[in-house]
Amino acid sequence: MSTGALRAALDRPVDFSPGRAFTWALARDLRIAVRTKGELGVQLLFYVIVVSLFPLATAPERTLLAMLGPGVLWVAALLASLLSLPRLFAGDHADGTLEQLALSPYPLPALVSGKIAAHWLTTGLPVAVLAPLLAAQYALEDLPRLTLAAALLLGTPVLSLLGAVGAALTLGVRGGGSLLALLVLPLCVPVLIFGAGAVEAVRAGLPASPHLSLLAACLLVAAVGTPFAAAAAIRIALD
Amino acid sequence: MSEFLAMGGYAWYVWMAYGAVAVVVVAETLAVRVRLRAARTAARRTDPAAAPPAARFERENPA
Amino acid sequence: MNWFRYASPASFYPLAGRIARASAAAAVILAVAGLAIGLVVAPTDATQGEAYRIIFIHVPASWMAMFVYFVMAVWSALALGFNTRLSAMMAQALAPTGALMAFLALWTGAFWGRPTWGTYWAWDARMTSTLILLFLYLGVIALRHAVADPRRADRACALLSLVGAVNLPIIYFSVRWWNTLHQGASVSLSSAPKMATVMLTGMLVMTFAAWAYCIAVSLTRVRAIILEREAAAGWVREVATA
Numbered sequence: 163m164s165t166g167a168l169r170a171a172l173d174r175p176v177d178f179s180p181g182r183a184f185t186w187a188l189a190r191d192l193r194i195a196v197r198t199k200g201e202l203g204v205q206l207l208f209y210v211i212v213v214s215l216f217p218l219a220t221a222p223e224r225t226l227l228a229m230l231g232p233g234v235l236w237v238a239a240l241l242a243s244l245l246s247l248p249r250l251f252a253g254d255h256a257d258g259t260l261e262q263l264a265l266s267p268y269p270l271p272a273l274v275s276g277k278i279a280a281h282w283l284t285t286g287l288p289v290a291v292l293a294p295l296l297a298a299q300y301a302l303e304d305l306p307r308l309t310l311a312a313a314l315l316l317g318t319p320v321l322s323l324l325g326a327v328g329a330a331l332t333l334g335v336r337g338g339g340s341l342l343a344l345l346v347l348p349l350c351v352p353v354l355i356f357g358a359g360a361v362e363a364v365r366a367g368l369p370a371s372p373h374l375s376l377l378a379a380c381l382l383v384a385a386v387g388t389p390f391a392a393a394a395a396i397r398i399a400l401d
Numbered sequence: 402m403s404e405f406l407a408m409g410g411y412a413w414y415v416w417m418a419y420g421a422v423a424v425v426v427v428a429e430t431l432a433v434r435v436r437l438r439a440a441r442t443a444a445r446r447t448d449p450a451a452a453p454p455a456a457r458f459e460r461e462n463p464a
Numbered sequence: 465m466n467w468f469r470y471a472s473p474a475s476f477y478p479l480a481g482r483i484a485r486a487s488a489a490a491a492v493i494l495a496v497a498g499l500a501i502g503l504v505v506a507p508t509d510a511t512q513g514e515a516y517r518i519i520f521i522h523v524p525a526s527w528m529a530m531f532v533y534f535v536m537a538v539w540s541a542l543a544l545g546f547n548t549r550l551s552a553m554m555a556q557a558l559a560p561t562g563a564l565m566a567f568l569a570l571w572t573g574a575f576w577g578r579p580t581w582g583t584y585w586a587w588d589a590r591m592t593s594t595l596i597l598l599f600l601y602l603g604v605i606a607l608r609h610a611v612a613d614p615r616r617a618d619r620a621c622a623l624l625s626l627v628g629a630v631n632l633p634i635i636y637f638s639v640r641w642w643n644t645l646h647q648g649a650s651v652s653l654s655s656a657p658k659m660a661t662v663m664l665t666g667m668l669v670m671t672f673a674a675w676a677y678c679i680a681v682s683l684t685r686v687r688a689i690i691l692e693r694e695a696a697a698g699w700v701r702e703v704a705t706a
Contacts, residue, residue, distance in 0.1 A: 327627060331620050335610045344606055345624065348599040349631050352638035359642065376641075380634070391627055398619040405503075409514035411579050418518045418575040422525070425564050426677065433684045440691035444704035 180272035187263075187276025194253075195284045201249070202284055205242050209289055212238040213296050224301045231300030232310065232361035236354055239289045239314060240321060244346065246285045247325040248332070248339050250277060251396065255333050264400055271389035274396070278319075278326045278389070286318025302365070309364045309374075316377040317357040323384040324349045330395035353380055473550050473690045474699045480683045480690075487680035494673035501666035515579040520666050522572040524674035526590070529569050529597055532562035532678055536604075537629035540622035552618035553693065555625060556608060557686035561678050563601035569594050589643040593636045600628040614693055 195202065216234045217227055254260040263273050293314055294307040302310070328346040332338040360373035408415040470476045502520030509516040536558040543551035573591050574584040585591070604621050611617035659667075694700050 331607065331624055332610070335607075337610060341603075341606055341610050344599070345603045348596045348603065348635070349627070351596055352631075352634050355638045355642040359645065376638075383634075387630075391623065395620065395623055398616060398623060401616060401619075408517070409508065411513055411515040414515050414575045414579050415517055418521060418572040421571045422521045422568055425568055429561070429564055429681055433681055433688065437684055437688040437691070440688045441704045444691050444695050444700045 176267075178267045178269075180269050180275075183268035183272035184276040184279070186268075187273040188279050189276075191277050191280030192283065195280060201246070202288070205246050205285055206288055206292060208245055209238055209242040209292065210296065212241060213299065217299065227300045228302065228365070231297060231302050232306070232358040232365075234300065235293050235297060235310060236314075236317075236358045239286075239293065239318060240347070240350055240354065242289055243285055243318065243321045243325060244339075244343050246281065247322075247329045247342055247346070250281055250326055250329045251333055252329075255399075260396065261400055264397060270393040270396065274326065274330075274392045275385075275389045278322050278392070281326070282319045282322040286314070286322055290314035290318055302361070306361050306364045309370045310361045312374060313357040313360045313370070313377060316374060316381055317353045320353045320377075320380050320384045321350055323388040326392045327388055327395055330392045330399060333396070333399040353377065356380065471548055471550055473553070473694050474697070476550055477687055477690050477703065480687050484680045484683035484687070487676045487683065491673050491676035491680055494669055494676060498666055498669035498673050501662065501669060506662045506666050507660065512580050515576065518572050518576040519663075520670045522569060522576055523667050524671040525565050525569040525572060526594060527671055528674045528678055529562055529566035529594060531675075532558050532565060532682075533597060533601070533625075533629065533632070536562060537625050540625040540629075543618060543622045544626070549615075549618070549693070550690075552622060553686055553689045554682075555622060556618070557682045557689055559601055559604050559608070559621075560685070561682045563598060563605060565674070565678070566594055566598040566601055570598065587643065587646070589636070589640040592639045592643070593632075596635055596639070597632070600632070604628070 213235060216230060220226060220230065251260060254263065264270055266273075290311055294311045297307045297310055325342070325346050328342045328349075331345065332342045335341060356373045356376045360370040360377070363373060364370045406412060406416075470479055498520065502517055506517070506520075508514055536555050539551045539555040539558065542548065543555060570591065573594070577586055577591075578584045604624055607624055608617050608621050611620055691700055691704065
């Protein structure tokens with residue numbers, strides 16, 4: 163490289179933008195997830211099993227299942243996302259990458275958002291796609307199933323976002339998984355209410371738009387606020 | 402007096418409620434006082450040699 | 465007067481003791497007066513009979529459960545903003561008291577609900593929100609016990625309390641929404657019977673009694689926490705042997 167070109171390269175301002183941080187973290191986490199394929203399958207299998215357990219525990223009666231359906235599918239989605247949350251930061255924390263990310267000039271909230279997005283793409287999105295198919299076990303009609311998919315698409319990112327804050331708070335803590343559940347579940351109640359409520363509204367012949375709008379609002383608020391809270395929690399855990 | 406305790410037939414509900422409050426108040430008060438007393442005793446038994454250097458210096462060299 | 469000198473655990477410790485003793489005395493006096501009004505003076509309610517007397521402990525417990533969480537969130541914000549140990553210790557001291565208040569609100573609410581509305585647990589908006597509030601308290605307490613380093617625990621619990629505080633209005637709104645969709649009519653523990661002035665006075669006096677009690681208990685607890693956590697400091701040994 164000529165001196166001129168080298169000098170030009172050194173003088174070029176480096177772009178430490180949030181956008182680059184986000185896409186870098188997202189791509190990295192997706193690459194890692196693809197390489198450790200086993201975990202994805204286990205979560206989905208867990209979801210299928212939990213959803214299948216409820217009729218076995220109650221009764222395979224159509225009207226009962228139709229009433230339970232939306233709630234069960236939502237609670238199972240919640241539990242499935244909780245299952246994978248401890249691993250969100252634990253791997254990076256164990257090998258020191260998390261500390262490097264915190265020290266880097268890239269904004270930590272942006273890096274955290276990228277990781278959360280990757281988490282959603284590998285857990286929430288598959289559940290949102292799978293749920294309408296499983297809804298057949300609960301005798302749900304076509305329109306409620308479509309609404310369920312839409313509601314899950316809006317709601318599962320919020321679960322990932324809120325869960326990230328819990329995962330960051332319980333980093334490296336003994337018994338972290340159950341503590342994480344205790345911390346995150348109460349915060350997810352609004353998503354549960356609006357999400358399951360949307361499906362029930364459609365089954366009753368009412369529009370689901372108020373529920374879905376509220377879910378979208380929750381998603382916006384969570385997307386804006388939680389990365390900063392999670393980044394703060396990571397810095398607290400690293401000190 | 403027995404009329405008061407009977408609470409117009411609702412004795413079970415009223416006294417279970419008030420009773421729980423009494424139990425919690427007494428238990429919490431006692432627990433907190435026991436904790437304070439234990440902390441005071443533990444502080445008394447703190448080995449002066451184990452204190453951080455600055456505190457030890459001041460203790461051994463009173464101004 | 466420089467109030468900031470009380471940000472030091474050493475100077476706050478004796479002050480907390482004085483306030484706690486005064487509060488405890490006030491709590492006893494107010495409680496005796498309140499119980500006298502509530503159990504003896506106030507007349508029997510026309511619709512609910514003697515069972516309504518539970519509101520004299522249910523309403524104060526509910527208000528204190530929410531108010532203590534708010535105060536805990538304020539101390540948490542101060543702890544994160546100014547990085548002060550004592551603010552975090554105050555938040556640590558308030559959590560168990562708040563949790564017990566939430567528990568009492570639920571318990572007394574259940575025993576009020578059974579005779580009046582036929583069921584121990586009616587999934588109404590306020591009781592369900594109080595239940596979630598109890599979960600939030602238990603989460604903060606659990607996190608405190610789980611994290612080994614006290615300063616890390618301080619900051620983590622402070623952050624968690626603030627996240628919970630921001631979420632509480634959203635949770636309350638969503639639970640009310642859910643409740644109106646499913647209950648339709650009547651069952652609402654938030655619609656108290658039409659209150660005579662005597663009943664309102666009794667409730668107010670009991671609320672102040674509960675407030676004084678919470679202050680006394682949490683300040684005494686913070687004194688214990690200060691001694692436990694500042695054990696290495698010189699003044700602690702002197703105060704303990706005094």
